[in-house]
Amino acid sequence: MQGVANKPVVLVTAADLAPEALAMLSGFEVVFAGKQPGEDDIVALCMRHKPVAIIVRYGKINARIMDAAENLQVISKHGSGIDVIDQAAAVARGIAVRAAVGANAPAVAEHAWALILACAKAVPQLDARMRAGHWDKSTHKSIELNGRTLGLVGLGSIGRRVAAAGIAFGMNVIAFDPYAKEAPAGVKLVALDDLYAASDVVSLHCPLTDENRNMIDAAALARIKRGAILVNTARGGLIDENALVDALSSGELRAAGLDSFAVEPKPHPHPFDGIGNVILSPHIGGVSDAAYVAMGTAAAANVLAVLEAHAGSGV
Template sequence: MSLKVLMTAKTIAAPGLALLERGGCAVSFLKDGTDSELAQSLRSTPFDAVISRTLALSGNLIEAAPALRVISRHGVGYNNVDIDSATKHGIPVLIADGANGQSVAELAVGLALSVSRRITTQDASIRAQQWNRSAPGLQFAGKTAGIVAFGAIGRRVAEILQTIGMQIIAFDPHAGDRSTPGILWAETLDELLERSDLVSLHCPLTSETRNMIAAPQLARMKEGAILINTARGGLVDEGALAEAVRSGHLAGAGLDTFANEPLAADHPFMSVPQIVMTPHMGGSTDAALDGVAISAARNVLDVLIEGKVDRRLLVNPAVLKHRTVQTK
């Protein structure tokens, strides 16, 4: 009998699908990609695994899927999964191995350049038959970039910005290795904010990091600084950020993630042209989608066939107490 896998989206990149099918998995997809369709699918079919994209996997849904043996995230974030419920039921939750990191890093730098040189607003001006060459921009060379969370993506952003000529300062209380050449370290977030002309966020959304950038933190940033967030929308108090840019304290912001997606028509960002936005597509490149699909598929097969997990990618290590899986 085939192992049943549900992808909580309409498709998965071909290399990941091929890997699952070679492993004896029958893969199902959501036709409409809605919460109600996800709930109906989990309650009507005994899936062995779920590959999770953006839809929420609540405790109620996990409870309704007694055959579920693994939740594999199609990405590196996991705030859309009820981790406590998964752990309670002995279900390992695994993230992808950072295969989309390069693409996310490139978008972070692209957003920063777009804000600093006013690319989107200048493009709009030209299309409105206005030709204004006098609007000043910000040159990054010689300035300081603050990287909040110095994991794989943060490190890659730092490398790219160093080639531009920026000094890098990092803040990461969980970083065990501070030996990267040319990197200065801030002991507190406030220190990083006060010293940086550009701040780029790369941390997960947890109870500790939710709204970590709110009005007090924005006030500590340099006048004319830029904030970039390609990590998780809940890291930033969006109303406070809109006001900080609207007031002129910040030059602008570049955002790929938001607290609630998609944005409402009356969201405060909609009326602030200095905030450049993309629709949570940092990992949406051909290379990244292939890599993440392969990683997500491998996590599924490791659990369903080998009964093992990669400890580096395991979100809920407490699940190992259930002895349903072992570490590789």
């Protein structure tokens, strides 16, 4: 089944896509999988519609899904994190995998700073205290970031934006990125252990790989400067969550701001729920009005580029 008027099908693992992206895909039938599609839902749609492309917004794409989509040529991520796609399985089947690199960088960088500032200034906690009738002016002391050190793990398009804001705040900015050949003005590349030891704020901006999974474990947390703030707007799998709970509870870390989690949606109840010095958001760092359009159009452009290349080569 090839869809309306025999148009090839693009399957979107979500309930919507930016109108600008849909306009780019006018030559295709776009099928939506729903708000939170499961693996079985996506498999059923692939078997029914035989899509030539999948745009991944929610959920994971594994070998079973790929095998259910016999015409599949490209899997395009609505965002930059392709760890939700089984890349080895895609390579084995000759399916291209593409990411909308940098499309949500402004939004994620802004959210990282929202979490950094909320942690440093205890904004949610003070708001809750005010609503409960307290006036903590004589007892509360926030952290002043001017003159402190910001350590960035990852210096891609998001990390560089976070660095620029850190410099504007008067912070000393250091970064660890084994793939960076140079750093922007005002940023110093350092070894990871040196970054942990020196940073008052550690912010994660790296992809999740088999090599760095749980890189922030108990041993790493012990090396991070006591009283530091840890922020993660990258991937939840970078942090050993049980070790982080211990570090926050003991005061080893002053606070943490988390936008991603090892299991998503975050289970409830969860040990984080009872920790007062962790600020949580539901992986929405890259979800903004502008990013929604930028990620959608970039994902659509990647689909079109791969399909046109295949058509030109006779594949």
